[in-house]
Amino acid sequence: MEPKKLIVSNSVLLGEAVQMLENGKDVVIPTKGNSMLPFIHGEKDTVTLRNMEGYAVGDIVLARIGGAYILHRIWAMDGSRVTLMGDGNLRGKETCRIEDLHGTVTSINKPSGKTVDPFSKSHKRRAAIWRKLLPLRRIILGIYRRLI
16 A cells, blocks of 8 residues: 655745744755756655745755745845745846845755755856856757756
8 A cells, every 4th residue: 555645835844944944943845846947846856944044145945935935045145135036047146135044054965865955066166167058058958958
């Protein structure tokens, strides 16, 4: 007998996750969507979040924007204003205040059991290269999606 699958809305699940983060707990959440390809695979990978002191360009964060939660990478920071963009997005950035950031991804957990450290030199290097490839992402992501 297969276990029953409970479907909870993102606003409820992530609202609870934010409460736990604010209480100093680490939280593991499932991912959804393709906006963070090729680094995070929606519906497959999970991420571990932590409420950390300070944020930096390149961090993957959970933000609440316009009543919805998103998990994207910090593209730019200007004082208390933060610009976010998903790694799998071709255009379109979101802006929010630093107070709208609720947690930082401290690990990307793959179904194989492998854990990726987003603060490692190799991940940061790959993410920086990926950022520079923004004009070519459509082509690269098209090929990548056919291969996975």
